[in-house]
Amino acid sequence: MPSAEERPVSPVERRVVERVRTGRPGDLVVRIHRPKFAGFRRAGPGRLEASAELERPRGPAGMLWRLLVGQPIPSALEHQERLSKKKALAVFSSDALSSVAYSPQEMLTVLLAAGTAALIWSLPLSFAIVLLLAIVVTSYRQTIYAYPSGGGSYIVARANLGETPGLVAAAALMVGYVLTVSVSIASAVDQFVSAVPLLLPFRVLLGILAVAMVTIANLRGIRESGNIFAAPTYVFLAAMYGLIAAGLALLASGQLVVPPPEYPAVEEGTEPLTPFLLLRAFAIGSAVMTGTEAISNGIPAFKPPESRNAARTLMAMGTILATMFLGLAVLFVSGPVIPSRDETVISQLARAVFGTGPLYYLVQASAVLILVLAANTAYADFPRLASLLARDNYAPHQLAFRGERLAFSNGIILLGIVSGLLIFLFGGSTGALLPLYAVSVFTAFTLSQAGMVQHWREVRGPLWHLKAVVNGIGATATGLVTVIAAVTNFMNPELPIVPGLPIGWGTWIVLLLVPALIALCKKIHRHYDEAALATALPAHPEVERPLKTVVVVPVAQLNRPTVLALRYAKTLSDDVTAVHVASDPATAEAIEKAWPEWGQGVPLTIIESPYRSLTGPLLQYLQELKRAQNADILTVVLPEYVPDAWWEHALHGQSAQFLKLALLFKPGYVVTSVPCHEEPAARNQPAPNPPPQR
Amino acid sequence: MPSAEERPVSPVERRVVERVRTGRPGDLVVRIHRPKFAGFRRAGPGRLEASAELERPRGPAGMLWRLLVGQPIPSALEHQERLSKKKALAVFSSDALSSVAYSPQEMLTVLLAAGTAALIWSLPLSFAIVLLLAIVVTSYRQTIYAYPSGGGSYIVARANLGETPGLVAAAALMVGYVLTVSVSIASAVDQFVSAVPLLLPFRVLLGILAVAMVTIANLRGIRESGNIFAAPTYVFLAAMYGLIAAGLALLASGQLVVPPPEYPAVEEGTEPLTPFLLLRAFAIGSAVMTGTEAISNGIPAFKPPESRNAARTLMAMGTILATMFLGLAVLFVSGPVIPSRDETVISQLARAVFGTGPLYYLVQASAVLILVLAANTAYADFPRLASLLARDNYAPHQLAFRGERLAFSNGIILLGIVSGLLIFLFGGSTGALLPLYAVSVFTAFTLSQAGMVQHWREVRGPLWHLKAVVNGIGATATGLVTVIAAVTNFMNPELPIVPGLPIGWGTWIVLLLVPALIALCKKIHRHYDEAALATALPAHPEVERPLKTVVVVPVAQLNRPTVLALRYAKTLSDDVTAVHVASDPATAEAIEKAWPEWGQGVPLTIIESPYRSLTGPLLQYLQELKRAQNADILTVVLPEYVPDAWWEHALHGQSAQFLKLALLFKPGYVVTSVPCHEEPAARNQPAPNPPPQR
Numbered sequence A, B: 001m002p003s004a005e006e007r008p009v010s011p012v013e014r015r016v017v018e019r020v021r022t023g024r025p026g027d028l029v030v031r032i033h034r035p036k037f038a039g040f041r042r043a044g045p046g047r048l049e050a051s052a053e054l055e056r057p058r059g060p061a062g063m064l065w066r067l068l069v070g071q072p073i074p075s076a077l078e079h080q081e082r083l084s085k086k087k088a089l090a091v092f093s094s095d096a097l098s099s100v101a102y103s104p105q106e107m108l109t110v111l112l113a114a115g116t117a118a119l120i121w122s123l124p125l126s127f128a129i130v131l132l133l134a135i136v137v138t139s140y141r142q143t144i145y146a147y148p149s150g151g152g153s154y155i156v157a158r159a160n161l162g163e164t165p166g167l168v169a170a171a172a173l174m175v176g177y178v179l180t181v182s183v184s185i186a187s188a189v190d191q192f193v194s195a196v197p198l199l200l201p202f203r204v205l206l207g208i209l210a211v212a213m214v215t216i217a218n219l220r221g222i223r224e225s226g227n228i229f230a231a232p233t234y235v236f237l238a239a240m241y242g243l244i245a246a247g248l249a250l251l252a253s254g255q256l257v258v259p260p261p262e263y264p265a266v267e268e269g270t271e272p273l274t275p276f277l278l279l280r281a282f283a284i285g286s287a288v289m290t291g292t293e294a295i296s297n298g299i300p301a302f303k304p305p306e307s308r309n310a311a312r313t314l315m316a317m318g319t320i321l322a323t324m325f326l327g328l329a330v331l332f333v334s335g336p337v338i339p340s341r342d343e344t345v346i347s348q349l350a351r352a353v354f355g356t357g358p359l360y361y362l363v364q365a366s367a368v369l370i371l372v373l374a375a376n377t378a379y380a381d382f383p384r385l386a387s388l389l390a391r392d393n394y395a396p397h398q399l400a401f402r403g404e405r406l407a408f409s410n411g412i413i414l415l416g417i418v419s420g421l422l423i424f425l426f427g428g429s430t431g432a433l434l435p436l437y438a439v440s441v442f443t444a445f446t447l448s449q450a451g452m453v454q455h456w457r458e459v460r461g462p463l464w465h466l467k468a469v470v471n472g473i474g475a476t477a478t479g480l481v482t483v484i485a486a487v488t489n490f491m492n493p494e495l496p497i498v499p500g501l502p503i504g505w506g507t508w509i510v511l512l513l514v515p516a517l518i519a520l521c522k523k524i525h526r527h528y529d530e531a532a533l534a535t536a537l538p539a540h541p542e543v544e545r546p547l548k549t550v551v552v553v554p555v556a557q558l559n560r561p562t563v564l565a566l567r568y569a570k571t572l573s574d575d576v577t578a579v580h581v582a583s584d585p586a587t588a589e590a591i592e593k594a595w596p597e598w599g600q601g602v603p604l605t606i607i608e609s610p611y612r613s614l615t616g617p618l619l620q621y622l623q624e625l626k627r628a629q630n631a632d633i634l635t636v637v638l639p640e641y642v643p644d645a646w647w648e649h650a651l652h653g654q655s656a657q658f659l660k661l662a663l664l665f666k667p668g669y670v671v672t673s674v675p676c677h678e679e680p681a682a683r684n685q686p687a688p689n690p691p692p693q694r
Helices: A059-069 A085-101 A103-112 A116-146 A153-161 A163-195 A197-220 A226-252 A275-289 A306-334 A345-354 A358-391 A405-425 A430-459 A464-488 A508-535 A560-572 A585-598 A615-628 A646-651 A655-663 B059-069 B085-101 B103-112 B116-146 B153-161 B163-195 B197-220 B226-252 B275-289 B306-334 B345-354 B358-391 B405-425 B430-459 B464-488 B508-535 B560-572 B585-598 B615-628 B646-651 B655-663
Strands: A016-021 A028-033 A040-044 A047-050 A549-554 A576-582 A604-608 A633-641 A669-676 B016-021 B028-033 B040-044 B047-050 B549-554 B576-582 B604-608 B633-641 B669-676
Touching: A040 B615, A047 B615, A085 A103, A085 A163, A085 A226, A085 A275, A085 A306, A085 A358, A103 A116, A103 A275, A103 A306, A103 A345, A103 A430, A116 A275, A116 A306, A116 A430, A116 A464, A153 A163, A153 A358, A153 A430, A163 A197, A163 A345, A163 A358, A163 A405, A163 A430, A163 A508, A197 A358, A197 A405, A226 A306, A226 A345, A226 A358, A275 A306, A275 A430, A275 A464, A306 A345, A345 A358, A358 A405, A430 A464, A430 A508, A508 B560, A508 B633, A549 A560, A549 A615, A549 B560, A560 A576, A560 A633, A560 A669, A560 B508, A560 B549, A560 B560, A576 A585, A576 A615, A585 A604, A604 A615, A615 A633, A615 A655, A615 B040, A615 B047, A633 A655, A633 B508, A655 A669, B085 B103, B085 B163, B085 B226, B085 B275, B085 B306, B085 B358, B103 B116, B103 B275, B103 B306, B103 B345, B103 B430, B116 B275, B116 B306, B116 B430, B116 B464, B153 B163, B153 B358, B153 B430, B163 B197, B163 B345, B163 B358, B163 B405, B163 B430, B163 B508, B197 B358, B197 B405, B226 B306, B226 B345, B226 B358, B275 B306, B275 B430, B275 B464, B306 B345, B345 B358, B358 B405, B430 B464, B430 B508, B549 B560, B549 B615, B560 B576, B560 B633, B560 B669, B576 B585, B576 B615, B585 B604, B604 B615, B615 B633, B615 B655, B633 B655, B655 B669
Parallel strands: A047 B604, A549 A576, A549 A633, A576 A604, A604 B047, A633 A669, B549 B576, B549 B633, B576 B604, B633 B669
Antiparallel strands: A016 A028, A040 A047, A669 B669, B016 B028, B040 B047
16 A cells, blocks of 8 residues: 555645746746645645635626525524524424414314304313423423434434334425425415405415515525514514403403404304314314424524523423413404404404504514414425435435535425415315324324433433333324324315315325335435445455547537537547538538648548438447447547527537437446637636747 | 648548457467448448438437437328328318317307307308308418428418518417317317216316327327328218218208207307407307418428329318318207307217217217317427427527437427416316417418418519419408407406406417517527627637646545546546545545545545535635646546436436536536446456457
């Protein structure tokens, strides 16, 4: 093995000898220096360190880059600033808190099918849901202490339960993030059109527009800083508590009157009040706790002591969510507020309490805003989970590079398209989307809690039995809700796929999607294992002779790009051939005639193609030439004209891509295209030996 | 200028000297031969001729090619066989003849809005339409003789009226071809569900499925041979004439009874019988002559004398169309057949005449079949027009290469998507699509006839005045129909875009699309002009020094593909540098340690990237290195792992594409990727000097 002394000298260390003539006769100054590498610092032999200034995009390519991917997207995890508890509450709770805007609404709608009298059942159901919330929060509190570097459902389930449960959690979370966007935006639209009934017919359109808006905002780079989140979240809290307080005061004085809606959300009393219906209402109401897991994902963003601060913030969030949910439940039942087809229950209540004045509009506006923020959180969570999966070889590696920002853009666009599509397919109906949301979120909850039980059994430590029991209760309760939500909305006949058929857009979609995603993840994982094996180096290199290469330049016409390609090809090898496939004899004749002047001394072969096809004869010629010359690698050098405007690219043959595709599966071919710009490349460069200056 | 003698020797002519040892001591046989180029015939110095066997795809790349593009798609123009008049009638008339399945239907529906009594007006309107048909056919007959090599509207309008009118015709034709598919398929579905009412709710779905089917059939390659067309067309003719004859016989004996439909197509008598309504019915009925221009496009496919045979076929088609249309009109009025929401008038009539028996099903099946064939014709016409436009620099050049079959596939997919979308947007309503169809087709008719008037004025010849008058009448009549169709259906309030708003999917779409397409064509044309100027060679070459190049191999990890890339890079230049951007210190250390053994003697530079970004530092390094080395062109050689299965490609970084995109707009960079297959490329090749055989 050669020693470090035999290391070849990197260009960073190479000295450049420059001969400068001052112009006076016989006066030649020789300067020796090492080239400067602007933007780098020398960090040792053959070592550079990139400086911070390289992070900002420069030049036209950089501008294109920025245009494509926008500003970098810092997630809360990467914040330079650590979040105070108050800011953290704002950053992490928009998803959870915004749920009160839709969960009670849809729970009441389910009950309404059994008649107005059944609405009273929402009160005991709400108490049950708050109990469940307490269990989930206590359970997640333990996760926060056990995984101080962030304990999302995927991490916890994978670490403790193994591959498949981890992937189930990941797939459920993926589906959940998509539904976070769909549900939050659909509900935001509901709140919006409640205040602006003129726009009622445009529900679906508004929803899709809103998704597009959030998607574009994220593509161009929206900063998830605490400041942006703080205001809307606290305004929403103030508005909600104000509404609840004023409502309760009115109720106490017997003045709370909510006029019944013109069009109730469903036909009243069409279904009997069965336990099945109550379970369905319970499952849908439970969706209020979607988003509670956000804090346990983002612990490193808290100020130290991170875990304690995160745990306290979680408790605060749980308390706020519970009181808001219960306060609203009492008012909805006392009103009673009957869910309407055209107006949300929050809007009805706010109108009854505040009248249609500025306070009413404040309530609605803050609800719309926090729902949009909730949707926005998924745009950070989805790529983050994808990069975790990629790091573990379960997703394409491209998603793992933080540096490759385009990967995030792909995730953002995918999220936007799928959630927009869901809004379209479900006719913008929050109620129909909610069961799917509940199923996916509670699946992840269950696996996360179950993983914690296993964690305690392995790690042990003080009071581990108790801790395992707490998480065990959490897992059981959330598991039960998952099953209830899945079963009671399996076929959702209220939203038929095809009018007249009893098969609707129900939770079966999730139950189909999750295994499909898992299978995909495993297939990807298997591929990466195989690829690593296939590309591994042997223990020691064999002595190998140098590769023998031959270079071919296909010539379609004689112009500047072709001449540049020929000149470039001559630098690659001494064995260069040009070839013209003649589908038109006149062109062939013109090229042959001009060749002695323009051919750069490269021999030209003309292939007459009586059948006018180009690819077939060219491929065959390349193959035969490679065989005849006994070459290891045949390089095809293609001229490529680069127009100034990006759209003009589409107008010039992608022949390099075609040829590359056609040759990709045959070993020993390399396809290179030489870009030719408006001005010849060579002229923009200083000549290697500048002429004497006078 | 060097003489032909100085021509460099092409590899085709080069002699290969092979030294073969027989194994006996001192025995060395030298063989001199010229390499064989299998699949080619030598056709002169430096000249090969491709043989026919190259036309069929071979090897895995060829299989992929075939998988992607299917069989070649011969259009009628390229047939080896010339068509007899009988076959030509079948090939070219499905579009025109199939129109009787929807035009009378929609004309009656428009009239029905003015009450059942208004239906009688369809008789005089039908006579007016037949008169118009006679004018159009006579007019096109002259085109056939004037343009024996094919006189489509675009060719005639461009040659005689200039650029913009030519493009108007082309754009109108493009839109027309899309609508040929939408209308024919929508009507085929109408005919189908008339016979199978069970499928009534799935109209839109069936339409989209049918479009998808025809699209896929065309992608995989459907032969447009006369044989496939002949049977359905003549069965349809027999079925229709049989229906008309039997119907007239029943009518004569007073036995024709058509029961009124349960749900009429529109509410009767909601509109007054105004001239506007009559004009609207007339415009919609005129759509019966869409497709009559097909024969004038395809003259070279006829047996000689081509023009005379084509003209006779056109007359035959016109006569058949007129008699079928009039025969049906008489029966519809006598029935009277009241258009229904759920059943076509043809189906109602056939049921009344034949009963719901085998003959009825034959009528419906033949109608469905000929409508699908009509849609299919657009799949040949659309790419043909696109290639004409590309040849004239008005469309991307990729569409012009007959050899590049992928171009056709793109056109076919585009056609399928847009026409499927139209069916979806218009709810599968033939009636709503028809006015758009009429406007686009009649626009093309008008420009073609107007072009012919100009043609006669320039060419003159015997009786040119008379010929000009004939075409002039044609242009005036079709122009009038265009205006009538556009105005009477401008806003089509019956199909509102948004429920409640009076703006519907009307002819304004066409009037918006056509100028947009023209603007696009002109922009493309301007670009090609500029590009030709920018890439043009000067009068004579300047003496240019050889290009100075430097080669860089970015190393992400040390594996088989990287080692191959390093070995390849060493063949390109003596100045090769490897560079590793270190986002992870452990990987960097491992690479540095293994470098002496595996680095192929190439110097390695390590760039520490504290911000974990890859692209920024790499791009900056390339730029600085190029500057420092004073290179004209810097070549980046990237290792590329090629997995066996195509889908696995998506799992490996497209870093070559990213880097190429980032460097594309800076002159002087070339990005090359070296494919590395499961087994090293070099091992599959015979060694250049085979070892002595014993």
